[in-house]
Amino acid sequence: MFLAARREVEAAVEGALDALDLPTDDLGIEEPPEDVDAVLASSVAFRLAGEVGAAPPEVAADIAAEIDPADYDYVGDVTTQGPYLNFLPSDAYFAATLEAAQDDEYGRLDPKGASVAVEHTSANPTGPVHVGRARNPIIGDALANVLDFAGYDVDRHYYVNDAGRQMAVFTWAYETFDEAELPEPERDRAEYDMVRYYRRGNTFLDEAPESEVEAAEAEIQSIMQGLEAGDEATYERVSEVVDTVLGGMQECLARLPAEFDEFVKETRFMRNGATDDLVERLQDLDEAVYEEDAWQLELDDHGIDKNLVFLRSDGTSLYATRDLAHHEWKFENYDRAVTVLGEDHKLQAQQVRTTLDLLGHDTDPLDQVLYSYVNLPEGKMSTREGTGIDLDDLLDEAIDRAREEVEDRLEDRLRNDDLDEDDVERIAHQVGIGAVRYDIVSKQPAKAITFEWDRALDFEAQSAPYVQYVHARACGILGEAREAGHEVPEVADFDADALDTPEARRLLATIARFPAVIEDAADDHHPHVVATYTREFAEAFNAFYRECPVLDADTETRDARLALVAAARHTVGNALRVLGVAAPESM
RNA sequence: GGGCGUGUGGCCUAGUGGACAGGGCGAGAGGUUCCUAACCUCUCGAUCCCGGGUUCGAAUCCCGGCACGCCCGCCA
Numbered sequence: 001m002f003l004a005a006r007r008e009v010e011a012a013v014e015g016a017l018d019a020l021d022l023p024t025d026d027l028g029i030e031e032p033p034e035d036v037d038a039v040l041a042s043s044v045a046f047r048l049a050g051e052v053g054a055a056p057p058e059v060a061a062d063i064a065a066e067i068d069p070a071d072y073d074y075v076g077d078v079t080t081q082g083p084y085l086n087f088l089p090s091d092a093y094f095a096a097t098l099e100a101a102q103d104d105e106y107g108r109l110d111p112k113g114a115s116v117a118v119e120h121t122s123a124n125p126t127g128p129v130h131v132g133r134a135r136n137p138i139i140g141d142a143l144a145n146v147l148d149f150a151g152y153d154v155d156r157h158y159y160v161n162d163a164g165r166q167m168a169v170f171t172w173a174y175e176t177f178d179e180a181e182l183p184e185p186e187r188d189r190a191e192y193d194m195v196r197y198y199r200r201g202n203t204f205l206d207e208a209p210e211s212e213v214e215a216a217e218a219e220i221q222s223i224m225q226g227l228e229a230g231d232e233a234t235y236e237r238v239s240e241v242v243d244t245v246l247g248g249m250q251e252c253l254a255r256l257p258a259e260f261d262e263f264v265k266e267t268r269f270m271r272n273g274a275t276d277d278l279v280e281r282l283q284d285l286d287e288a289v290y291e292e293d294a295w296q297l298e299l300d301d302h303g304i305d306k307n308l309v310f311l312r313s314d315g316t317s318l319y320a321t322r323d324l325a326h327h328e329w330k331f332e333n334y335d336r337a338v339t340v341l342g343e344d345h346k347l348q349a350q351q352v353r354t355t356l357d358l359l360g361h362d363t364d365p366l367d368q369v370l371y372s373y374v375n376l377p378e379g380k381m382s383t384r385e386g387t388g389i390d391l392d393d394l395l396d397e398a399i400d401r402a403r404e405e406v407e408d409r410l411e412d413r414l415r416n417d418d419l420d421e422d423d424v425e426r427i428a429h430q431v432g433i434g435a436v437r438y439d440i441v442s443k444q445p446a447k448a449i450t451f452e453w454d455r456a457l458d459f460e461a462q463s464a465p466y467v468q469y470v471h472a473r474a475c476g477i478l479g480e481a482r483e484a485g486h487e488v489p490e491v492a493d494f495d496a497d498a499l500d501t502p503e504a505r506r507l508l509a510t511i512a513r514f515p516a517v518i519e520d521a522a523d524d525h526h527p528h529v530v531a532t533y534t535r536e537f538a539e540a541f542n543a544f545y546r547e548c549p550v551l552d553a554d555t556e557t558r559d560a561r562l563a564l565v566a567a568a569r570h571t572v573g574n575a576l577r578v579l580g581v582a583a584p585e586s587m
Numbered sequence: 588g589g590g591c592g593u594g595u596g597g598c599c600u601a602g603u604g605g606a607c608a609g610g611g612c613g614a615g616a617g618g619u620u621c622c623u624a625a626c627c628u629c630u631c632g633a634u635c636c637c638g639g640g641u642u643c644g645a646a647u648c649c650c651g652g653c654a655c656g657c658c659c660g661c662c663a
Binding site: 028030032033034035036041043046047049050056081082083084124126161164165166167292293294295296303304305306309310311312313314316318319320342343344345346347348350370372373375405406409412413414415417431442443444446447448455458459460461462463465466468469470472473476477478479480481528529532535536538539542543545546549550551552565586587 | 589590591592593594598599600601602604605606607609610611612619621622623624625626627628643644655656657658659660661662663
């Protein structure tokens with residue numbers, strides 16, 4: 001209802017300004033501070049004071065006088081508070097919100113009729129996913145959820161770098177070294193098993209005698225050339241390594257959970273001729289130069305100092321070349337494309353955008369979302385070096401700590417609902433993994449994070465369990481009500497007017513904003529605003545919970561409050577779902 | 588050296604032109620015969636990195652610094 005109310009307020013202010021013969025280019029619509037009862041406000045009087053030749057409060061009063069609330073469904077009253085115009089919600093605003101939120105899909109926006117490919121994670125299949133990269137699947141998955149909920153037709157893509165030098169090194173190492181000379185794997189899963197070859201191979205290339213390194217390099221070169229030439233046998237050899245490692249990584253990511261609709265391999269764009277075709281078109285560009293036997297693009301005139309090499313002197317393509325072909329494919333198949341990238345890829349992101357533009361594409365549908373790396377207090381994480389914390393270890397630790405927490409709380413638990421061992425395990429998973437996700441998704445991606453165990457796994461504070469608890473409490477009330485024979489009434493059988501306490505009103509007003517939060521998050525690609533919202537929501541719900549008993553209220557109030565709790569449950573449940581955090585029915 | 592980004596109480600964080608900068612951690616004091624105390628209430632704590640500027644109004648925009656992060660490969 002908030003979105004509808006905002007449209008009404010915009011129309012009201014614009015109409016009033018028109019009537020007063022004032023400019024309508026900036027309506028100054030904003031959300032008032034929490035202690036103001038209005039749902040929306042306008043500060044337009046400040047700007048018009050000079051033009052009108054009157055003090056802002058007078059201007060505000062004049063504008064307010066031009067607006068008749070009776071013309072609008074959701075505007076109950078227009079008041080002024082000094083220079084501000086305040087728009088108070090009508091009873092119909094609350095009634096319509098309560099009714100709309102009975103839908104368990106409440107917050108989902110109308111289908112936009114547009115497809116979007118969300119590419120995220122896309123980590124090279126070289127070994128276990130570590131925490132340094134963990135922001136990518138968590139932000140990416142939440143962003144995909146947000147866009148889905150906002151009405152887009154979303155496909156989740158993992159772009160697989162299966163054609164680069166790294167994979168050639170990996171394939172050579174896998175075929176060369178004997179398992180007997182490798183250390184025990186850290187975990188019994190494919191990528192932990194395989195990464196040992198990769199690390200061994202890199203160590204060899206760094207440390208072995210020159211002649212042996214040369215021989216190895218020759219083999220690595222032949223693998224790369226084979227891929228470039230479309231040689232089926234080479235492709236099979238590399239694929240075995242890639243698919244094995246990727247299979248393990250998928251298992252890790254699924255724990256978050258982050259799952260994908262498609263794994264798009266870059267070799268696909270070599271094998272189908274798209275890369276060759278692209279290279280020809282790049283060579284025809286005015287910016288193309290042939291220097292030191294390599295084809296490059298001079299992008300100085302477009303604000304990028306560094307040349308983009310797109311064809312090596314040995315005739316092979318580079319990651320960047322294939323990624324351009326990949327983006328053209330996205331443009332052909334989707335209305336929009338979102339890519340979640342680490343900030344270390346920022347320059348490449350600019351190059352991709354600029355080059356696509358030079359090739360004649362409209363790059364407006366491409367959105368590149370950048371996030372800063374997660375570092376350890378002692379420095380960077382690296383798969384090749386084997387430094388860093390594996391995401392699996394973080395999740396295991398999170399679950400272990402959550403389990404301890406659940407068991408500690410079991411003893412002085414007020415509610416006697418007899419949680420069994422399965423419940424404890426379920427809650428430990430929901431809370432532990434939820435806490436990790438929430439901690440990461442709730443922060444602005446641009447800010448750098450230094451990983452610290454205690455901070456990442458704090459179950460109090462502004463954390464997942466704080467919000468999950470609200471969901472569990474709402475479910476608790478609904479469950480108790482059902483046992484007492486009180487189902488949530490049908491829409492025709494409750495009356496929002498019975499929600500007359502400030503806490504109930506505030507909760508309902510908070511529920512009303514949810515669709516607008518989804519819209520903002522989707523428009524700005526900012527999933528973290530959903531997390532911010534869940535915290536505000538939790539505060540509103542807890543105040544209601546404290547002040548407004550549901551089961552003991554008189555029938556009319558009870559029915560309205562039951563409907564409100566159901567609405568709250570749908571809202572917070574869907575907000576958590578969008579964030580990718582489990583919504584426990586009990587905890 | 589150049590480019591990009593970030594800088595908010597002791598620590599973490601929301602807020603990117605408008606109503607006294609909102610939370611959390613921490614410290615201290617309270618609250619459970621009542622739908623889950625992973626909760627709530629109150630108190631303490633801020634030169635919004637620094638200096639200029641624009642504006643009726645700046646944490647927010649502009650200019651100049653400083654600090655930190657990232658990037659500047661015929662790697663990905």
